[in-house]
Amino acid sequence: MTNESVVVIGGTGKTGRRVVARLRAQGVETRAASRSGETPFDWADRATWRPALAGATAAYIVPLDASPSPVPALVEEAVASGVRRLVLLSARGVDVPGYFGASYDGNGPHMEAEAAVRAADVAWTILRPGWFAQNFSEGVFLDDVNAGELALPTGDGAAAFVDAEDIAAVAVAALTEDGHAGEVYELSGPRALGIGEALAEIEKATGIRSTYVPAGEEEFLAGLVAQGMPEAEAGLWTDALKPIRTHREAVVADGVRRALGREPRDFTDFVRDAAAGGAWQR
Numbered sequence: 001m002t003n004e005s006v007v008v009i010g011g012t013g014k015t016g017r018r019v020v021a022r023l024r025a026q027g028v029e030t031r032a033a034s035r036s037g038e039t040p041f042d043w044a045d046r047a048t049w050r051p052a053l054a055g056a057t058a059a060y061i062v063p064l065d066a067s068p069s070p071v072p073a074l075v076e077e078a079v080a081s082g083v084r085r086l087v088l089l090s091a092r093g094v095d096v097p098g099y100f101g102a103s104y105d106g107n108g109p110h111m112e113a114e115a116a117v118r119a120a121d122v123a124w125t126i127l128r129p130g131w132f133a134q135n136f137s138e139g140v141f142l143d144d145v146n147a148g149e150l151a152l153p154t155g156d157g158a159a160a161f162v163d164a165e166d167i168a169a170v171a172v173a174a175l176t177e178d179g180h181a182g183e184v185y186e187l188s189g190p191r192a193l194g195i196g197e198a199l200a201e202i203e204k205a206t207g208i209r210s211t212y213v214p215a216g217e218e219e220f221l222a223g224l225v226a227q228g229m230p231e232a233e234a235g236l237w238t239d240a241l242k243p244i245r246t247h248r249e250a251v252v253a254d255g256v257r258r259a260l261g262r263e264p265r266d267f268t269d270f271v272r273d274a275a276a277g278g279a280w281q282r
Helices: 016-025 046-053 071-080 102-119 142-147 164-176 195-206 217-226 231-240 255-260 267-276
Strands: 005-009 029-034 058-061 085-089 123-129 149-152 183-187 211-214
Touching: 005 016, 005 046, 016 029, 016 164, 046 071, 058 071, 058 164, 071 085, 071 102, 085 102, 085 164, 102 123, 123 164, 142 149, 149 195, 149 217, 164 183, 164 255, 183 255, 195 211, 195 267, 217 231
Parallel strands: 005 029, 005 058, 058 085, 085 123, 123 183, 149 211
Antiparallel strands: none
């Protein structure tokens, strides 16, 4: 038990709901704040911010990817409401020029959010995870994996996919324990895998075979637009895959070890648990 009262902004998302579950399992008073959560919160409606933050001593923030970032205004509201700890979910590579493609325009919103958290007169921690393993089981890759073919413009690149359970574990530690103030944790899994290797792990655990098809960037972008995605959004999505294609996501980070004193969960462990939960069906 702790004396913290935590509000999780984005409490129904991939990491947010896991943070909520872990905090409650530890007996921490926790509110899941989102448009569809038990505590109403809408980035577009500032009237929802103060009630969501009221009485909280700590906040986990999953930011809205918008420019300009709304996070600075939320941080100001949170500090005024008495929040003493802030944990921000950022992204790996946001401080590295050229990490993503041109559509990201200097990764402005992420850095605006980080700057606001750093400037706040409270204890803060920033999490910078790479690509989530859960993209294969409950995210953007899932439908194609189940359909049997995953086409991506990632070439022979690889990524040290991070388990969202590890992200949540680090967030909870930063929200409830001492020793994490002022830390920026780069988070990854313990080894890099190519897309084909990741699909092979899923096949080994489930018997469900999916083929990786390397696609050209222009071909991939055109395909997204043909499916009805706005061209600007399709460009962002295509550029988001660049760090895998260029092997930048293959670098193993030490954030999980520094924060938790253990190694990060392996992709094999993620696949085993996701398969047991029925993630992949055909």
